Amino acid sequence: MLLFLWNKPTWVCAFLTYCTMVSCCGLLTSLKQPVPLKSVEVEVEVRDHVATVVSTLNYENKEDKPLEAVFVFPLPGDAAVCHFSAKIGQTEIVAEVKEKQEAREEYDDALSSGRQAFLLEESDQSPDIFSMSVGSLPPGESASIRLEYVTELAVQADEGLRFSLPAVLNPRYQPRGSEGNPVQVTSVPASLVPYSLSFSARVSSARPVSKVESNCPLDPLQYLNTEQTQATVKLSAGHKFDRDVELLIYYKDAHQPTAVVEAGQASAKPGTLMGDPVVMLSLYPEFPQAVMSSVASRGEFVFLLDRSGSMGSPMSNNGSPERIDSARDTLLLLLKSLPMGCYFNIISFGSRYEHIFPKSVEYSQQTMEEALKKVEEMEADLGGTEILEPLKHIYSQHCIPNQPRQLFVFTDGEVTNTKEVIDLVKKNSGSHRCFSFGIGEGASSALINGLAKEGGGHAQFITGTDRMQPKVMQSLRFALQPAVVDISVKWDLPEGVSVTDLSPPITALFQGQRSLVYAQLTGQSSEAAEGCVTVKYSLAGQPSQNQLCYSLKPAEDTGLTVHRLAARTLIRSLEMEEREHRGEGDGGVKKKKVVELSVQSGVSSAFTAFIAVNKSNGEAIQGPLVRRNVPTPMSIAASSYMMRMAQHMQSGPAPHFVHNKRRHEECCSEDDDDVDRFLLMDGLHDELNSEDDEDEDEDEGESVLMDGSHEFQELESDDDHSLLQRSSIDPKQPPRDPLLQLVSLQKASGCWVLDPALAAALGKTSEEVEKHKPVAVDEDVWATILALIWLHGFQMDAQEEWELLAMKAVSCLRAQRAAGVTESLEAGNTLLGCNVQKDILGF
Known part of the structure; x- marks a missing residue:
């Protein structure tokens, strides 16, 4: 977190120290202190479209004083954190979920009494940021922290399932007027991250695994059985923390409606969420083709x-x-x-x-x-x-x-x-x-x-x-696609079994896209019993429905994954309701329900935290506790920007920035609490590139960087480019992509016109294009057919990008009842050296 204010030389020095740190290899913190986090090991278990992630963080204190290590890191926004434990030597301490303030106080009390304690909590501002505090790690001591969460895998446009392990955490921009203190993140470029990452994934499904792709180098996929329904994959050695680790998993014929029934926890009370079976439905609606084509x-x-x-x-x-x-x-x-x-x-x-x-x-x-x-x-x-x-x-x-x-x-x-x-x-x-x-x-x-x-x-x-x-x-x-309305879910269950919906009502359905539904089943049924669920909706004024029948027999060895995801879904809904009704005099009823459900299910929430305290009879840890912030990797873009900012700051304040003195006095008091809303990385980058705020005077001559919630003012100049653009030599602009060049010439109606620009986009001269045009064919028809031939003949790899505008072009020709399409197609193929057939174009 960075802050640079005029007349604050200490903070100026701190900023320049940080920038110097960015450019020095091997420097671990701004004060050249060792980082106690040594390695992160991640194991992922993917079952169909759900993943269980186990991260082991290995800490070691090589200093001569006891440490508190604080690590702020990203997780998927919809992850359900369900386990947190620490192992010191042969002693394992499993954390409990408690109300957040209670957990914080217990953590502080433990540290003040010389005991070891571990705290994991979700950010108050965003559910995809967590903070882990490892307290009272004695000199020479090691600790292994285990963090487990479950998450759903999103369906991609190409029907792959996306798993992402977040690694990059760019400090968050704090908008003007927003409440609360921003999360304080210590970020460094990937090359300076002092800990290593090992990553492996095991994938299993009822259907064969066809392939696994990644944005990071992977070792070859290893199948574990002849049916190819189980496989493992590992991250290649030498991975750098310059990106999130992303896996795209493809199954054969995977996207079919499914249902998984998971037995409740044996130790939990029947009638509660964790004590009853929970069903997870994965729905892939198929809309009637006649309705789709008629809309x-x-x-x-x-x-x-x-x-x-x-x-x-x-x-x-x-x-x-x-x-x-x-x-x-x-x-x-x-x-x-x-x-x-x-x-x-x-x-x-x-x-x-x-x-x-x-x-x-x-x-x-x-x-x-x-x-x-x-x-x-x-x-x-x-x-x-x-x-x-x-x-x-x-x-x-x-x-x-x-x-x-x-x-x-x-x-x-x-x-x-x-x-x-x-x-x-x-x-x-x-x-x-x-x-x-x-x-x-x-x-x-x-x-x-x-x-x-x-x-x-x-x-x-x-x-x-x-x-x-x-x-x-x-x-x-x-x-x-037409909006689907009047969506309802109807359950058909055996006598004696009732259902409680845990998911919010379905508000959107798309052709071929997945919808997940969780529900709690209460009551007894035979193992051979079946249930059915029917999703009804209205599409283009016509009623439609999709039905799925499934066995009520619980799946084996699911590890309560479905229950935890269901709890997370319900917790998120209750949290949102609590925010909606805050201040309406309900006495925090929704918050109380969230805390109860979080504690019962062992799943994280905005109002709870995981707390583990070492209550063994060992000697109290002596000496003042020193805090060490573990850095997270920032993106390449952010780190390269910091390098350029360092050069500007070291050469003095940029002359084209002016500070409005009145605004400075309003937003920056002498009280340090007021300026503790540190400048966030994106805020620094963005504010340095902001234009004049219309409300501010422009004749004050002092330079200043404001904190992240306020404007940075820039004098008008002949060009309106950002500091970043002005400070570097613009490279020669590359030639425009041929596809975009052709697309840019299309009219709103969908057709093209015959002119020299179109000929150039097709790689031909105007004379060549005119010479091959059939005599009786309209110029716009000829131009449009040529464009369509070129797209199908040379740009099939990018079909997803131009398919809709090509369909619009065909519709345009149909609306005109264009004559000479066949003749134009033959002549166009000859001119462009293609062999595109009429039916491929959609005629």
Whole structure:
């Protein structure tokens, strides 16, 4: 956590010390102190679409004084942490779940009395950040910490299941006016992380495992049986902490509806969640094709784009384009793929927000061209990550009748008001569907998944060498599906068995996408008994249903995974209800229920923590306790930015920044408590790139870096580029991608026109194109057929990106009752050297 304030030379020195630390190899903390965390070992057990993760963290105190090691690290936002224990020598201490404040007090009391204690708690601000405190580790002592959690695996566009082990934790930006203290994160570049990681995964399913892919180097997949239903895979040696570890798991014919019934815990009381059987349904709805094909595509499409300073960072560390560049290209594809008759708008945000149109406008050639012109001018120059205000603005706009609102959110940010943002989306979930995209390493899984889950949409993550465009276009396909309404789940169970729903009501269904439902079964049934569940809904005014029948016999050896995931689902719902009704005089009833359920199930929550105290009769640990913050890896983008910031700071304050003295006096008191809201990494990056705030004076001459919740002011200049862009020599712009060059020429109607730009995009001269045109064929028909041939002949690897706009082109020709399609196809194949058949184009 960093803070740089004018007239605060101590903090200036601290900042420069940190920047020097970044550039020195082998330096472990800002004060050159050893880090007690030595290694992290991760073992993953994947069963179908659920993963159990066991992490072992090995600590060793090589100093001559007792230590308290504090480690702030990321976990998946929907993970259910269900076990925490410590082993010191031959003594194992298993933690209990207790109310958070009670656990903290017990931890502090243990340390003050010289006993060893271990505390694990979820951040108050975001469920994907945890803090682990290892207290009173004596000199020369070692400790092994075991952390276990279970998590669901998300279904990807290509039907793979995504498992992600978060490694990168970029410090979170604290929006202006947000409550609470930000999580204090000690981040260092991947090359300076002093501990190692070993990772292995075991995959098993009722269906064969076809392949496992990763964004990190893996050892070859090893099958454990001839049926290939079990396999293991390991992370290759030498992994660096410059990215999250992602596995994509593919089963043969995996995405079929399934049900797993898990027996309750033998020691738990019948009638309770942990004492009764729990069923987990995995539903994959199949919509009637006749209904799907008969529905006209329409809607109001609102694209919310992050233009904070960090969007100027590269997608990865291998010469990939900047995030903002990729986002601009994606918006081009999106705008070209929208159906005629819909409405749209583009809103971008940073420390403030801007919209292309005051309200959504009808999609036409004129409005599309106007929007694309503005998109081309967009840069990562709007400062911080203030996502809440533009969302409020969007929801303040009245919905357009018969045009269902579809919100697309693009951000690489991590914010401290995650829960507030998600609550706002849920509050407005009845008026729209929200599709979210996390860009780059370290994007908050709680934010991205929460936006989509509460907004009834779909979440995607773009990391490493991933291309943004195919993932976004997959979500556009979902958005173009008709909204499913009147969803209900009906249970048919044997006499004497009752059901209690544990999942919130299903609010969204998409063709072929999974929905998970948890329910508690109370009562007795024979092992041969069966149950059925029927999901009913209305699609395009027609009632439809999908049914699944399953055995009530409990599955063997599930390790209470289903119960814990069900508990986590119920806990999250209760937490959200507690936030919604806070201050309404209910006396914290929902909070009390969360604590009770968390303690009963042994699953973490926002209001509880895991606490373990070594109560053996050993001697009390003597001497003052020294705190050591264990660093987490920051993304490549963040660390490279810090290097450049160090150069600027060491050469003195940048002359083009001015400080508004009145604002400084308002936000920075002499009380250290007020300035303890440290500047977060993304906030530093973003605020350094922010533009002038319209409300502020510009004639004060003092320089200052403000804390992360306030604006940094920049003088107007001839160009409007960020500090990062001004401080480096712009490389020669690479030639535009041929696909995007062709797409950029398409009209809103879906057709192309015959002109020199199209000929160039096809790699031909205007004379060649004119010469091969059939005499009786209209020029636009000829141009459109050529574009379609080129796409199918040379760009099949990118079909997911252009498929929708190609379908629009075919629809355009059909609407015109275009003549000469066959002749144009034959002539176009000859000109372009292809062999594309008429039926492939969709005619």
